[in-house]
Amino acid sequence: MTTEVRVPTLGESVTEATVATWFKKPGDTVAVDEMLCELETDKVTVEVPSPVAGTLDEIVAAEGDTVGVDALLANIAEGDAGSKAAPKGKEAAKEEEAPSSAARTASGGTGETIDVMVPTLGESVTEATVSTWFKAVGDSVAADEMLCELETDKVSVEVPAPAAGTLTEILAPEGTTVDASAKLAVMTQGEGAAPAASEPAAPEGDTQYSTPAAGKDTSMGKDVEDAPSAKKAMAEAGISRDQVTGTGRDGRAMKEDVAAAIAAAGSAAKGADIPAPAPTPRAPVPADDAAREERVKMTRLRQTIAKRLKDSQNTAAMLTTYNEVDMTEVMALRSEYKDLFLKKHGVKLGFMSFFTKACCHALKEVPEVNAEIDGTDIVYKNFVHMGIAAGTPTGLVVPVIRDADSMSFHAIEQAIAEKGARARDGKLSMAEMQGGTFTISNGGVYGSLMSSPILNPPQSGILGMHKIQERPMVVNGEIVIRPMMYLALSYDHRIVDGKGAVTFLVRVKEALEDPRRLLMDL
Incomplete structure (x- = not known):
């Protein structure tokens, strides 16, 4: 058939x-x-x-x-x-x-051998780095027990054992970069299976679709073929292949690599008379200090965070405006209804739902903060996909709550709790971190009193929440102690004017200081 x-x-x-x-x-x-x-x-x-x-x-x-x-x-x-x-x-x-593709079996000497393969990594993700092996060669494993963890530039992926048996061979040790079809290890199926004493299998780097093993001479191997779309783009732009740095598999040039090369050439032409700053070399380290240092390779997620944040600073005309909000009314409302809220909806009432609601309300009045720049166009979003920045053991991630402007308080709290737990466990998919139109970052949970958040491109605004701290305030001519929080709005000045940014922040402040305004849509 x-x-x-x-x-x-x-x-x-x-x-x-x-x-x-x-x-x-x-x-x-x-x-x-x-x-x-x-x-x-x-x-x-x-x-x-x-x-x-x-x-x-x-x-x-x-x-x-x-x-x-x-x-x-x-x-x-x-x-x-x-x-x-x-x-x-x-x-x-x-x-x-x-x-499935996660395991392939073959006939072995004392039992079936099973190939442990890289699982599906997600759309557009072609490679990953082996970050941690939880098992060693010779260890017995149960079916679905975690063998290792892979890192992509977006999420962490756990690799379970396809069957019960013994881990016979590890082909991709920690730190190895593997492609989407690579073999990670070999298992021998069965409870009493022993590690095989045969010659190690050839590493996946020996194929044209895998990362070559360290030190391997690939000069006689098959030439890497650039993407057809990249060849076409190079021909149309009139640039040579050596001007393009390929980021695809085995260094293949992709269409976006050509676009980056064209942009870099244009920037170089504009500032040809201004020498580019050379990277600052690391200062010499005394031998006794060097012996006490520890050098750890950045994870793929951390590298991606670093690149995106720096790109954001280089691209956007970023500016930050500040205000402060009296949290008295929100704290009183939360204290009064938190038990009833938990009993009815099964989730705790936090501050994030109030801030999310307040931001959605303000974004309707100042839509440019919820927009993005696409070339010479401004794209206004008639919806709010709210990004909620979350710190995890491996770095900062931003899960997205879609259509937050049409959600109730309890639906927002449930979504935040569920996505926050998935973020900490490294279970978020790429789809859950894409498409955000605005972001909220809560540095207050770590004790931050004031900071300037960095934009999450291509978004044009991000709100920074901070620590609630009691401070003396003048209210109706009297000095009183109030729980105060500094708010910071970082925005792209190319699309958002100062008036719009200040108006947005004032509307958020008004909604939080009098939560009834949210109910009355004021």
Whole structure:
């Protein structure tokens, strides 16, 4: 029986894609959900998994071909029929029993051996770094017990054991960068299985689709093929390949790499007479101090945070305005209803729902704070997807609460609690951290009294909350002690004027100092 592999849905308004890379060739055996090829659109990269287990019989759309939605890419012969390269007899039966691309089995000497593969990393994510192994070679593991943890530039991914047995071999040690189809380890299935004494398998770096092993000579290997969209963009812009730094697999140049090279060339031309500042070299460290230092490689998440924050400062005309809010009324309202709120809705009433509601209210009056710049256009959002910055053991992440402007207090609190727990456990998906239109960052939970938050591009505004601290205030001519909080709004001055920023912050202050205004939509 033959199964057709077709182009999946590419996203709203996207009608065609280019076949960038085939990971399999005719005659290769494939498992269910194993990646067959990669497509490129003008917006994202899309991976195409195998719909069934079998043998790749025919490739209809070759690398570089432009295909439309639902176009035929390839044909797969299910089972062992239709290809000479398919496994035979007992080997074939075991291959067909493979549950997914996360594990592949083969006949072993004392029991079945199982390949532990990189799980699906998500759309547009092509590689990850092995951050932690929870098991060592020779350890016994139960089915679904965590073997290791991978880090991408967005989220952490846990890799469970596909079956009970013994960890025979680790092919990707901690710190190794692996691609989406790489083999991480080998297991021997069964309770009493012992570690295999055979020669180590060749590392995944030996394939053209994996990161080469350290020190390996790849000069005689297959040349890395740039993405067709990147070649076209280079030809149209008239720039050479050596001007482009490839960020794709094995250094492949992607379309966005060409755009970055063009932008860099333009910046260099404008400031040609101004020498670029050289990176400051590390000062010499005395030997006795160096012996007490510890050097740790930045995680992929931390590198991405650093790059995005610096890009934000370099791109936006960022400015911060401050105000302060008397939290007396919010604290009194919360104290009065928190028990009833918890009993009815099953979630605690916190301050974040008040701030989220107040920001949504203010964004309606000052819509430019909820907008973004796209080239020479301003894109106004008639909805609020609220980003709530959350600190995790691995770094800062910003889960997004969609359509927060249409949610109730308890729905907002439930969403914040659920996404906060998932963030701390490293369970957030990329989709849950994309599409935000405005962000709230609460540094007060760590004791911060005042700070200037950095924009989360392409957003134009971010509100910084701080510590509630009792201070003497003048109220109706008398000095009284009030719980006060400093508020900070960082905004992109290219799109938001000072008047709009101050108005936004004043509206937030008014709503929090008199929460009844939120109910009356004032």
